Amino acid sequence: MGPMPPLPAVIACLTDFGTQDAFVGITKGVIARTAPTARLLDLTHEIPSGDVRQASVRLWQAAPHMPKGTIFLAVVDPGVGTSRRAVALAWKQAWAVGPDNGVFTHMIDLFGTPQAVELNAPPEPRLRATFHGRDIFAPAAAALAAGASIGSLGHPIDDLALLPPERLEVLPSGGIQGEVLFADHFGNLITSIGVLEDTGSDLSLVPWVRAGRPTRVPRAGLAAVLPDGRSIPLRATFAEAPPGEPLAYIGSDGLLEVGVNQGRAADTLSIPPGTLIRLESRG
Amino acid sequence: MGPMPPLPAVIACLTDFGTQDAFVGITKGVIARTAPTARLLDLTHEIPSGDVRQASVRLWQAAPHMPKGTIFLAVVDPGVGTSRRAVALAWKQAWAVGPDNGVFTHMIDLFGTPQAVELNAPPEPRLRATFHGRDIFAPAAAALAAGASIGSLGHPIDDLALLPPERLEVLPSGGIQGEVLFADHFGNLITSIGVLEDTGSDLSLVPWVRAGRPTRVPRAGLAAVLPDGRSIPLRATFAEAPPGEPLAYIGSDGLLEVGVNQGRAADTLSIPPGTLIRLESRG
Amino acid sequence: MGPMPPLPAVIACLTDFGTQDAFVGITKGVIARTAPTARLLDLTHEIPSGDVRQASVRLWQAAPHMPKGTIFLAVVDPGVGTSRRAVALAWKQAWAVGPDNGVFTHMIDLFGTPQAVELNAPPEPRLRATFHGRDIFAPAAAALAAGASIGSLGHPIDDLALLPPERLEVLPSGGIQGEVLFADHFGNLITSIGVLEDTGSDLSLVPWVRAGRPTRVPRAGLAAVLPDGRSIPLRATFAEAPPGEPLAYIGSDGLLEVGVNQGRAADTLSIPPGTLIRLESRG
Numbered sequence: 082m083g084p085m086p087p088l089p090a091v092i093a094c095l096t097d098f099g100t101q102d103a104f105v106g107i108t109k110g111v112i113a114r115t116a117p118t119a120r121l122l123d124l125t126h127e128i129p130s131g132d133v134r135q136a137s138v139r140l141w142q143a144a145p146h147m148p149k150g151t152i153f154l155a156v157v158d159p160g161v162g163t164s165r166r167a168v169a170l171a172w173k174q175a176w177a178v179g180p181d182n183g184v185f186t187h188m189i190d191l192f193g194t195p196q197a198v199e200l201n202a203p204p205e206p207r208l209r210a211t212f213h214g215r216d217i218f219a220p221a222a223a224a225l226a227a228g229a230s231i232g233s234l235g236h237p238i239d240d241l242a243l244l245p246p247e248r249l250e251v252l253p254s255g256g257i258q259g260e261v262l263f264a265d266h267f268g269n270l271i272t273s274i275g276v277l278e279d280t281g282s283d284l285s286l287v288p289w290v291r292a293g294r295p296t297r298v299p300r301a302g303l304a305a306v307l308p309d310g311r312s313i314p315l316r317a318t319f320a321e322a323p324p325g326e327p328l329a330y331i332g333s334d335g336l337l338e339v340g341v342n343q344g345r346a347a348d349t350l351s352i353p354p355g356t357l358i359r360l361e362s363r364g
Numbered sequence: 365m366g367p368m369p370p371l372p373a374v375i376a377c378l379t380d381f382g383t384q385d386a387f388v389g390i391t392k393g394v395i396a397r398t399a400p401t402a403r404l405l406d407l408t409h410e411i412p413s414g415d416v417r418q419a420s421v422r423l424w425q426a427a428p429h430m431p432k433g434t435i436f437l438a439v440v441d442p443g444v445g446t447s448r449r450a451v452a453l454a455w456k457q458a459w460a461v462g463p464d465n466g467v468f469t470h471m472i473d474l475f476g477t478p479q480a481v482e483l484n485a486p487p488e489p490r491l492r493a494t495f496h497g498r499d500i501f502a503p504a505a506a507a508l509a510a511g512a513s514i515g516s517l518g519h520p521i522d523d524l525a526l527l528p529p530e531r532l533e534v535l536p537s538g539g540i541q542g543e544v545l546f547a548d549h550f551g552n553l554i555t556s557i558g559v560l561e562d563t564g565s566d567l568s569l570v571p572w573v574r575a576g577r578p579t580r581v582p583r584a585g586l587a588a589v590l591p592d593g594r595s596i597p598l599r600a601t602f603a604e605a606p607p608g609e610p611l612a613y614i615g616s617d618g619l620l621e622v623g624v625n626q627g628r629a630a631d632t633l634s635i636p637p638g639t640l641i642r643l644e645s646r647g
Numbered sequence: 648m649g650p651m652p653p654l655p656a657v658i659a660c661l662t663d664f665g666t667q668d669a670f671v672g673i674t675k676g677v678i679a680r681t682a683p684t685a686r687l688l689d690l691t692h693e694i695p696s697g698d699v700r701q702a703s704v705r706l707w708q709a710a711p712h713m714p715k716g717t718i719f720l721a722v723v724d725p726g727v728g729t730s731r732r733a734v735a736l737a738w739k740q741a742w743a744v745g746p747d748n749g750v751f752t753h754m755i756d757l758f759g760t761p762q763a764v765e766l767n768a769p770p771e772p773r774l775r776a777t778f779h780g781r782d783i784f785a786p787a788a789a790a791l792a793a794g795a796s797i798g799s800l801g802h803p804i805d806d807l808a809l810l811p812p813e814r815l816e817v818l819p820s821g822g823i824q825g826e827v828l829f830a831d832h833f834g835n836l837i838t839s840i841g842v843l844e845d846t847g848s849d850l851s852l853v854p855w856v857r858a859g860r861p862t863r864v865p866r867a868g869l870a871a872v873l874p875d876g877r878s879i880p881l882r883a884t885f886a887e888a889p890p891g892e893p894l895a896y897i898g899s900d901g902l903l904e905v906g907v908n909q910g911r912a913a914d915t916l917s918i919p920p921g922t923l924i925r926l927e928s929r930g
């Protein structure tokens with residue numbers, strides 16, 4: 082149910098619409114018609130087309146930093162035009178609107194199980210259309226921003242779609258095996274290996290945020306090890322690696338990342354998304 | 365004349381400025397100086413350099429979905445520095461500011477003939493400059509947002525430049541011939557063939573929005589036919605086409621589009637913008 | 648010290664974050680938590696990674712056009728994670744927050760020496776992170792937007808880092824030698840040669856904005872001359888050059904630029920950034 086949104090409400094938008102068309106602008110225009118004072122904040126519109134997992138992870142990266150009461154509008158929707166449901170979610174600290182395809186999986190990891198409704202179908206238009214961002218999701222987000230309760234938008238459901246977990250495994254060595262998720266703008270590779278705490282001498286590793294108890298390993302001698310045997314040392318800062326050399330480090334979201342000092346790991350190492358990677362002692 | 369804009373006014377911006385420079389930000393800064401509460405909404409800044417027709421069509425796509433009283437600021441202006449006029453337009457439901465080069469042609473199709481003025485020349489600067497978005501158009505849009513009447517911005521004109529019509533023809537068969545306009549972010553090809561109504565059994569086709577009376581054709585057996593004889597069947601949804609196969613469908617603006625299920629038509633079919641295309645019965 | 652910012656404050660953002668990740672959105676979310684009514688305005692997020700000089704020049708291009716009291720948030724920070732300082736600056740007409748690496752050099756040319764503080768270190772987080780845009784700079788900008796005094800954010804310093812001057816030289820001929828800085832979205836080449844005034848018959852040239860007294864040269868016969876001897880005539884407008892031909896002209900910021908009528912100079916001339924260029928009489 083959640084509290085009423087503070088006014089003006091913040092609507093944080095994430096899509097795979099790109100910016101060459103007016104798709105994003107049209108979606109915002111629809112919101113502005115119903116919720117003229119809502120503040121629209123772009124997370125990104127450059128999710129690779131239909132990449133629901135990347136969208137879910139990026140929502141998770143952003144969610145802790147948004148104002149309380151933010152409405153997340155996520156439209157990455159390869160199933161548009163099929164029977165997949167449209168949903169709205171409510172937690173104590175946030176709302177979300179989007180397709181029911183797992184795009185909120187990592188937000189649910191973070192915030193817990195939300196109240197959820199399947200959105201009522203909009204009035205039948207003169208022409209069937211496939212721009213649900215404009216016709217279904219934006220109106221629902223705008224309604225929430227204008228003060229509607231989530232219960233007024235649809236009927237309750239309790240079987241939200243969730244993505245399968247990332248491949249993560251605690252190793253007998255005490256380390257963790259995960260996978261490379263994607264590269265960021267600077268060419269750094271983001272992995273699914275989570276670091277809960279860094280005492281300086283020890284790391285508390287978790288198999289992503291979803292699973293089990295942290296495993297504590299000594300920091301000394303830790304390295305990211307690839308399937309082909311390459312070993313990339315864990316460093317505290319980029320500057321600790323010689324220019325042009327790869328390093329593993331703990332990124333700003335607490336995930337293990339692989340970069341190259343003064344370079345672009347995504348361009349110079351051969352580590353595509355999906356590559357298994359272990360963080361373990363080589364000391 | 366139109367009513368006073370609701371406060372805060374919405375200014376919807378469309379340019380070919382791109383986003384690597386600060387051109388868009390500077391334009392917005394100029395607006396914020398005069399109209400500090402106006403809400404700025406980006407339609408797109410990635411119109412191909414100087415492509416006035418694409419800009420005009422994209423304004424038409426966006427216009428029906430913007431709040432009443434929106435001020436459209438459109439700067440796609442290959443004639444900057446020549447004697448082309450700078451204009452402001454007013455309809456009952458919207459305003460527009462930009463160069464008089466036809467960029468508002470499709471909005472005029474949609475909203476009817478506007479009241480129009482040629483903008484007064486700004487005070488002579490110390491240096492002649494060619495950034496009219498900053499120096500001429502943004503100040504005019506900001507003045508409207510701040511409550512100025514269109515009549516105060518310039519002198520009335522009644523000979524606005526309009527683009528030549530798209531190539532459209534009603535065929536003896538009852539179908540329609542149009543042309544491919546451009547591709548969108550998902551690689552779908554947008555055509556100039558308009559569909560006014562889809563009863564399920566019949567389509568009401570129009571030669572774009574500008575011309576004549578709709579022609580009604582049975583839906584069964586309709587296909588998009590290319591000059592080289594290729595025939596692409598009309599489908600109700602992407603999922604009706606096998607993966608990797610092309611389909612024609614009615615897009616979210618009521619225009620015929622050509623796509624590929626789980627693919628990118630713009631990359632895999634050879635159908636450049638300007639290609640003639642017929643929608644007709646192959647049944 | 649500067650006056651209190653007008654409400655709502657404008658925060659003008661410039662980074663090298665790109666837009667594929669949620670870095671910019673997260674930075675804005677952090678601001679919105681502290682300063683919910685601040686207006687966020689994007690200058691650009693596409694500064695080439697770590698290019699502090701280009702960032703500084705682009706801030707200079709934008710600064711004169713922003714509302715009085717704008718807070719410039721600039722995060723182009725190749726030294727993140729090293730001991731470089733984080734700073735806030737205050738002038739009479741603007742504030743700035745960013746790394747102390749010279750990114751405000753050209754704004755200081757424009758506005759004069761600011762009051763400056765080194766930002767207090769934020770509370771130690773559970774994990775050391777390298778996203779100072781989110782963790783250090785955005786909170787400081789938000790605090791200013793919410794009315795904090797610059798003095799409350801840190802301790803005064805008077806040794807701000809500045810970039811070395813551009814290579815500029817007044818020639819015995821009365822002309823000026825400068826360098827190509829970068830290309831804009833339209834493929835035009837921006838140089839470091841400043842033009843203070845254009846009387847029609849004479850130009851007042853300055854070695855960039857930072858140095859010395861203007862030198863006045865007759866306009867007739869002026870050309871941009873390259874190290875390889877190529878000479879590109881100075882024109883008043885693009886239309887004065889035949890289609891496809893290069894021209895030199897005075898850009899919208901008063902800098903000499905090189906373009907190609909109906910073309911892209913950056914793609915068709917071979918003039919990389921850093922190339923020396925002279926504006927002198929060939930009459």
